[in-house]
Amino acid sequence: MARDNRSVDDEHSRPEGVDDTTVEALGELSKALETIHRVRGHLYSAHQLVGGADLTLDRVVKLLRDAGHKRVADRVEHELLGRNLLPGRWTFQIMEEFDDGYYAAFQEVERYARETLAGGRRHIYEAEMKERRRTPGMPGHEATPQE
Numbered sequence: 001m002a003r004d005n006r007s008v009d010d011e012h013s014r015p016e017g018v019d020d021t022t023v024e025a026l027g028e029l030s031k032a033l034e035t036i037h038r039v040r041g042h043l044y045s046a047h048q049l050v051g052g053a054d055l056t057l058d059r060v061v062k063l064l065r066d067a068g069h070k071r072v073a074d075r076v077e078h079e080l081l082g083r084n085l086l087p088g089r090w091t092f093q094i095m096e097e098f099d100d101g102y103y104a105a106f107q108e109v110e111r112y113a114r115e116t117l118a119g120g121r122r123h124i125y126e127a128e129m130k131e132r133r134r135t136p137g138m139p140g141h142e143a144t145p146q147e
Helices: 020-066 070-079 089-120 124-133
Strands: none
Touching: 020 070, 020 089, 020 124
């Protein structure tokens, strides 16, 4: 059964000669990139959580000292406070490496695939799915905000 290739607008219409399998592959690549965007967000969450925990250790050390637990306070201060998360790296360094390496490469390859195979158009697969699934004329089912 042939798919309906209509799209919600010209910006998201497949270029002439682009087949269903290519549109599906680009859709899957876009989905994978969206997952990597989420990974980046989780890494930033970890970055902020680890940083916050490290700053909390200042208060822990003070409270332990105030309570007379010098040996425990010293151990927290010397072994945990300011410790690298990975060898030689605080979380900001991990984020920079991720952003400049894997994340940048993933975005560049996804962009290259779209430009090479679909004239740079984004979300063709989703736009065609939206057009198939919406009910024209029904409120809340407009193809675009201008409709």
